[in-house]
Amino acid sequence: MxxxxxxxxxxxxxxxxxxxxxxxxxxxxxDRVVQSGYFNGWFSRTIRLGIQEDYVITAFTITRTAGVATWALMDGGIGANFMSIYVMQPLVFPLPPSYKFDFEIRGQPQSSSL
CATH class of the missing domain: 1.20.5 (Single alpha-helices involved in coiled-coils or other helix-helix interfaces)
Known part of the structure; x- marks a missing residue:
């Protein structure tokens, strides 16, 4: 032992x-916040986020401000310098225009991530 x-x-x-x-x-x-914001959610939404090429994505968070379950799929993701977000939510109509998602993408300068 x-x-x-x-x-x-x-x-x-x-x-x-x-x-x-x-x-x-x-x-x-x-990590630094390289992009953040919000979008109004309807049945589905696709967002193409252009991250500066000198940053590499290290974290991604999405939160909802309403009490309906939400799923987010990412294209790109950790280690990339671009991301598309596909947000899906249950088929509930009508969703109010104020139904809001907040997102935040964090990253590090590409030179220091190697």
Whole structure:
């Protein structure tokens, strides 16, 4: 058992020592909001989002302001610099024009994400 613990500690130490830059990067890099906004939802909606090419998408969130379940499908996504969002919701008519979705896309400069 002691040998297993010792080998585990040595392995983790070797991995950290072999890649100190990425460990430091993970602690100092910060995602930035590269695009955010809202759109009114009806039965379905497609949005084509043009992200600046010098950013890579690291996170995407979509929230609803009404109490109806919603699904969002992404084309592009994490690691890309473009995204299309396809939003689907239950077939409930009529949905009020104020039925609103908020979205936020976060990213990091492409040079620091490598």
């Amino acid at each position: 002691k040998l297993f613990v010792l080998l585990s500690v040595l392995l983790v130490s070797a991995l950290v020592a072999a890649n100190p830059v990425s460990v430091q990067d993970a602690q100092t890099r910060e």
